[in-house]
Amino acid sequence: MSDRELRVSKIQSGTVIDHVSAGEALHVLSLLGIDGTKGTTVSLGMNVPSERLGRKDVVKVESRELSDDEAEVLSLIAPEATINIIRDYDVVDKRRVEPPEEVSGVLVCPNRDCITNAGEPVETAFAVLDDGLRCEYCGEIVREDITDHLQD
Amino acid sequence: MRHDHLLTAKQLSRADIETVLDRAAAFDGDPGSARERHADKLLALCFFEPSTRTKMSFETAMKRLGGDVVDMGPVESSSVKKGESLADTARVVEGYGDGIVLRHPKQGSAKMASEYVDVPVLNAGDGAGHHPSQTLLDLYTIREHAGLDDISIGIMGDLKYGRTVHSLAHALTNFDARQHFVSPESLRLPRSVRYDLHESGAQVREHEDLDAVLPNLDVLYVTRIQRERFPDEEEYEAVAGEYSIDMDTLEAARDDLAVMHPLPRVDEISPAVDDTDAATYFEQAHNGVPVRMALLDLLLNDE
Numbered sequence A: 001m002s003d004r005e006l007r008v009s010k011i012q013s014g015t016v017i018d019h020v021s022a023g024e025a026l027h028v029l030s031l032l033g034i035d036g037t038k039g040t041t042v043s044l045g046m047n048v049p050s051e052r053l054g055r056k057d058v059v060k061v062e063s064r065e066l067s068d069d070e071a072e073v074l075s076l077i078a079p080e081a082t083i084n085i086i087r088d089y090d091v092v093d094k095r096r097v098e099p100p101e102e103v104s105g106v107l108v109c110p111n112r113d114c115i116t117n118a119g120e121p122v123e124t125a126f127a128v129l130d131d132g133l134r135c136e137y138c139g140e141i142v143r144e145d146i147t148d149h150l151q152d
Numbered sequence B: 001m002r003h004d005h006l007l008t009a010k011q012l013s014r015a016d017i018e019t020v021l022d023r024a025a026a027f028d029g030d031p032g033s034a035r036e037r038h039a040d041k042l043l044a045l046c047f048f049e050p051s052t053r054t055k056m057s058f059e060t061a062m063k064r065l066g067g068d069v070v071d072m073g074p075v076e077s078s079s080v081k082k083g084e085s086l087a088d089t090a091r092v093v094e095g096y097g098d099g100i101v102l103r104h105p106k107q108g109s110a111k112m113a114s115e116y117v118d119v120p121v122l123n124a125g126d127g128a129g130h131h132p133s134q135t136l137l138d139l140y141t142i143r144e145h146a147g148l149d150d151i152s153i154g155i156m157g158d159l160k161y162g163r164t165v166h167s168l169a170h171a172l173t174n175f176d177a178r179q180h181f182v183s184p185e186s187l188r189l190p191r192s193v194r195y196d197l198h199e200s201g202a203q204v205r206e207h208e209d210l211d212a213v214l215p216n217l218d219v220l221y222v223t224r225i226q227r228e229r230f231p232d233e234e235e236y237e238a239v240a241g242e243y244s245i246d247m248d249t250l251e252a253a254r255d256d257l258a259v260m261h262p263l264p265r266v267d268e269i270s271p272a273v274d275d276t277d278a279a280t281y282f283e284q285a286h287n288g289v290p291v292r293m294a295l296l297d298l299l300l301n302d303e
């Protein structure tokens, strides 16, 4: 099997996330909570030549269709990504990710004095800014390393 | 004012602020006009941190409106001690009062509580976050002395942790106010506040030294630098001394400078200053009553 075949090899059903910013593929997996322990078949292409991005990453996940919520969060670390939903080797849905106005319940606020870190039943909520995220409760701004703040 | 709750100063528009201050001025001028306005109402006071002053001020305001208060009492003797969540406490207390005044050590606590209840929540301080009723009484005092437009205000001391400072800075962006922040490098405004001020296009400058800006100021707002912010006593003493006000400091100020302080003060304003025309901090504290009366009047109205 040549390199080229490996990269484009089709999956039967699941999700192909294309045009991920180069080097972000592992973050995408952690964002989706995929660490390989649950037996999901995952293939990655990293720093693959791309017409649109120069270099890009590609993530293929078997037997799992990305939800709209997951796609929204994905946009935070891979704003150029396209999501292809595959069923029976066919692309049944192809869409660009759209940054949401707010993300709920995905990230943990880095401010330890925030009410969302106080054992209350409340879900975290972050407003999406042009250049980062902002906690709707305490106002803390997250700009770098968003994936460091993912909920378990 | 079209708000269900008072959570941050950021939520307040210029028109909101003017509505509150005008009503406060009306109550101030004619206290009798308030007497029976909320005779059938109860205000619940939930203070998860000690605060004699703010609590008394809210209590006085509610009673001057003809209403009464129910007090959760100190945390040590409440169900919070047994591990009850704030979300639960808020929903229980909602059944007791027509409004809830909340002070809590965690940032965003008032916002969260407001999401669980249908009665108005008034944030009386959420950790290092916000303290909007303090801000409104600060604005009321500034308006009385210098107006709120075309003014220069110095804000000095602990700008990093001082929630009164954060709320005031946000609120002043609604007015033509030049804000000068004076603090040691280690106690600068936090990033999130600087971000907001920048976004709002506010006229803001930061200084490490009061001398350069003092002669131009209409108002100097002093806050306490707390000992626990510093690793050792010596460093604290040096910094605290540098950011304090005495008669010598005032030499360089304009005659009509108003010195304000959210109180309690420790050493940051010398008692000698109390007898000067510049001393505005006790009047500022007294203004808390009419301003909180106005806030309660606007938020508790059924209209």
Ligand SMILES: [Zn+2]
Pocket: A109, A110, A111, A114, A115, A116, A135, A136, A137, A138, A139, A140, B108
């Ligand atoms: Zn937060």
